[in-house]
């Protein structure tokens with residue numbers, strides 16, 4: 001399995017509730033190398049563009065408001081099979097369905113306020129990394 005990169009976020013609910021440190025520890029325990037890391041308040045316009053694929057969904061406006069309500073931690077993670085491994089570590093989108101020990105089971109508040117984000121495919125990972133990071137920020 002090839003080494004690949006994925007885009008990850010610790011969302012405003014988890015940052016505001018003080019879970020950043022524990023989630024970063026879990027990331028490292030799962031063998032990810034942190035290639036990029038910054039804390040940033042995402043603007044409503046950035047949240048709209050980042051989640052544009054969901055613009056027809058009934059939760060879109062609420063999702064944009066949530067994602068711009070406070071700081072997020074933005075990450076680029078690298079390891080073998082990173083996209084799948086990070087999605088496994090996060091657990092199901094809805095914390096009610098997330099497996100024990102996963103980030104969303106431990107820290108998510110609801111299907112929307114679900115603590116973390118991860119890219120779903122290599123193409124989206126490349127787009128999402130580029131959306132928030134310049135090449136010089138990836139170390």
Ligand code: CMP
Pocket residue numbers: 054059063093111112113114116117118
């Ligand atoms: P994420 O993995 O970042 O991708 C899209 C986000 O939309 C998702 O996490 C949740 O924050 C949110 N989301 C997905 N489904 C729903 C839903 N049914 N209701 C509210 N928010 C949702």
